[in-house]
Amino acid sequence: xxxxxxxxxxxxxxxxxxxxxxxxxxxxxxxxxxxxxxxxxxxxxxxxxxxxxxxxxxxxxxxxxxxxxxxxxxxxxxxxxxxxxxxxxxxxxxxxxxxxxxxxxxxxxxxxxxxxxxxxxxxxxxxxxxxxxxxxxxxxxxxxxxxxxxxxxxxxxxxxxxxxxxxxxxxxxxxxxxxxxxxxxxxxxxxxxxxxxxxxx
Amino acid sequence: xxxxxxxxxxxxxxxxxxxxxxxxxxxxxxxxxxxxxxxxxxxxxxxxxxxxxxxxxxxxxxxxxxxxxxxxxxxxxxxxxxxxx
Numbered sequence: 265x266x267x268x269x270x271x272x273x274x275x276x277x278x279x280x281x282x283x284x285x286x287x288x289x290x291x292x293x294x295x296x297x298x299x300x301x302x303x304x305x306x307x308x309x310x311x312x313x314x315x316x317x318x319x320x321x322x323x324x325x326x327x328x329x330x331x332x333x334x335x336x337x338x339x340x341x342x343x344x345x346x347x348x349x350x351x352x353x354x355x356x357x358x359x360x361x362x363x364x365x366x367x368x369x370x371x372x373x374x375x376x377x378x379x380x381x382x383x384x385x386x387x388x389x390x391x392x393x394x395x396x397x398x399x400x401x402x403x404x405x406x407x408x409x410x411x412x413x414x415x416x417x418x419x420x421x422x423x424x425x426x427x428x429x430x431x432x433x434x435x436x437x438x439x440x441x442x443x444x445x446x447x448x449x450x451x452x453x454x455x456x457x458x459x460x461x462x463x464x465x
Numbered sequence: 466x467x468x469x470x471x472x473x474x475x476x477x478x479x480x481x482x483x484x485x486x487x488x489x490x491x492x493x494x495x496x497x498x499x500x501x502x503x504x505x506x507x508x509x510x511x512x513x514x515x516x517x518x519x520x521x522x523x524x525x526x527x528x529x530x531x532x533x534x535x536x537x538x539x540x541x542x543x544x545x546x547x548x549x550x
Contacts, residue, residue, distance in 0.1 A: 373508070376507055
């Protein structure tokens with residue numbers, strides 16, 4: 265018999281709004297992502313000085329994860345993320361810095377973020393996680409893949425819980441949907457629930 | 466040299482994204498790494514790039530960095546000594 269799992273909690277960040285489990289935690293009319301995420305960081309009283317050194321994708325991921333992991337004690341938690349743009353936004357910044365042979369000054373602080381899975385490393389450092397992590401690049405949000413991979417990790421006892429979802433940032437547009445899958449929770453962990461929560465929150 | 470120290474503090478805050486730090490909070494002799502400003506290895510690389518980009522100074526031996534980047538004062542002294550060479 266296949267064990268069933270549940271969605272314990274979920275967080276959405278898009279279009280100037282941050283919500284957790286359907287409840288709005290923060291709203292802003294800021295149209296620029298950098299101003300929006302900075303005001304969210306301050307309003308939600310997140311205290312992590314490394315935050316300001318991160319690229320936009322990592323800032324988005326860290327704030328979304330922060331909403332879900334603030335009171336979380338389980339450290340055996342895998343991370344399974346996906347997005348469409350990879351780290352393209354930061355890749356462009358890096359490319360711009362090396363474009364001119366006479367002004368060749370690549371920034372080490374930018375370069376270290378030229379992989380999308382770095383944002384999972386930032387979350388792992390922040391929350392002391394030493395578990396499995398995977399980052400998939402897909403053309404669109406794919407609940408099927410996240411569901412199968414998450415169930416596989418839990419079924420193989422690679423983790424007690426899985427933080428998974430979609431973290432996408434490119435050209436100022438942002439969309440984050442993270443959720444925690446565990447043995448217990450409000451929603452049954454199913455492809456339908458994942459799609460429903462992503463589309464309605 | 467005082468102007469240079471002020472300039473360095475402003476550059477460090479801006480280029481290393483030290484959002485919650487003001488110029489007044491950085492003492493001339495405060496350690497930049499470890500217990501001082503808490504800079505890390507990536508920040509050290511950024512400082513090396515800054516020396517090159519803004520002051521035209523290339524570190525021949527990266528091991529020198531430990532001494533040069535000890536504080537704003539040691540950075541200013543190094544830049545001043547290179548300018549007068």
